[in-house]
Amino acid sequence: MSSASLEIGSSLDACLAQAVAADGTLADVAKVIAACAAAAIAVSEVIGRGALAGDLAAQGEQNSDGDVQKFLDVLAHERFTEALRGAPVAEVASEEAEGVMLLNAGAPLAVAIDPLDGSSNIGVNMAVGTIFGIRPTASSPENPLGSFTGPGTLQLAAGFVTYGPATSFVLTLGDGTQIYTLDREQRSFRLTHPRIEVVAAAKEYAINASNARHWDTPVKAFIEDCLRGAEGPLDKDFNMRWLGSLVADAQRVLLRGGVFLYPGDNRKGYAQGRLRLLYEAAPIAMLMEQAGAGAIDGERRILDIGATGIHERVPLIFGSMDDVACVAKYYGGRNAAAGRSPLFGQRGLMRG
Numbered sequence: 001m002s003s004a005s006l007e008i009g010s011s012l013d014a015c016l017a018q019a020v021a022a023d024g025t026l027a028d029v030a031k032v033i034a035a036c037a038a039a040a041i042a043v044s045e046v047i048g049r050g051a052l053a054g055d056l057a058a059q060g061e062q063n064s065d066g067d068v069q070k071f072l073d074v075l076a077h078e079r080f081t082e083a084l085r086g087a088p089v090a091e092v093a094s095e096e097a098e099g100v101m102l103l104n105a106g107a108p109l110a111v112a113i114d115p116l117d118g119s120s121n122i123g124v125n126m127a128v129g130t131i132f133g134i135r136p137t138a139s140s141p142e143n144p145l146g147s148f149t150g151p152g153t154l155q156l157a158a159g160f161v162t163y164g165p166a167t168s169f170v171l172t173l174g175d176g177t178q179i180y181t182l183d184r185e186q187r188s189f190r191l192t193h194p195r196i197e198v199v200a201a202a203k204e205y206a207i208n209a210s211n212a213r214h215w216d217t218p219v220k221a222f223i224e225d226c227l228r229g230a231e232g233p234l235d236k237d238f239n240m241r242w243l244g245s246l247v248a249d250a251q252r253v254l255l256r257g258g259v260f261l262y263p264g265d266n267r268k269g270y271a272q273g274r275l276r277l278l279y280e281a282a283p284i285a286m287l288m289e290q291a292g293a294g295a296i297d298g299e300r301r302i303l304d305i306g307a308t309g310i311h312e313r314v315p316l317i318f319g320s321m322d323d324v325a326c327v328a329k330y331y332g333g334r335n336a337a338a339g340r341s342p343l344f345g346q347r348g349l350m351r352g
């Protein structure tokens, strides 16, 4: 979608129609996005009722990752997969299903989805979300995961929904990142941010600092230097935010800049961090890059990484380009004597 020509206030449907008129190959992708938007509105209405809708955090079974599913996890998974069944989608890889779900045999598209991101925020009136990436169907009997094992550069579109004070639909079709805001009276998303440009550097970082003792040397070194503020080599005072909801942190980064880190750490099962490559890191990375920001695992670009399984995890660092480049330098120096490159001992590292 050429976001340059999109008019603020236009409905998502109108913007999708415009994109398809300009490029007919987007017709199926647009149908999938419209299906996701319809499901998002339904889920948003349940979340918006809060406790009046029942106990949204009521616990059920364990999901594929060993997390206990909550009522809202299951509801969102069902609403989104039902909606995708009515779209040209052959396969779905959902956080809430162990294997690939087969929807419409022969359909051209495959969707990786985290139906309800930020589960720990359910039931306490905090922001949660949905994340999705759309890929061409590429599986075969010999390669049943084929639609999902390729790198994130294969994504045709990606988006996330933030169910916060307002409900937002953040979208890229590979030509810029836009944000649509739910008009609750009209029950439709309207364009509010046509072409997001993330600032190159900012003074905010997001990390779950309670894991500090488990981090490896590059992350420890970077955060220590953030804490040293203007008196340290980064030469600026920082603020810290951690919302416990990837979508909400990502939306803040898109609008205000800064850097988000969920690195690998030494806790059992956390060597690759917590976040999932297919339905968390890869869509967020595409949205970031399309907004002029970056996303890496420390050393590699997230969008270049292929998966071996649908629930694979990856360390995730994304945000303002210069800030992400700065973190990458700490990873680059990881083998230096005493765990720190002399480069990082100098004031003014990030000034040049």
Ligand code: F6P
Binding pocket: 117, 118, 119, 120, 208, 244, 245, 246, 247, 274, 275
């Ligand atoms: O989906 C995983 C998730 O809930 C993200 O939304 C969030 O960023 C992260 O986990 C929070 O993890 P932790 O509870 O370890 O801080």
Ligand code: MN
Binding pocket: 114, 116, 117, 118, 119, 246, 280
């Ligand atoms: Mn999630």
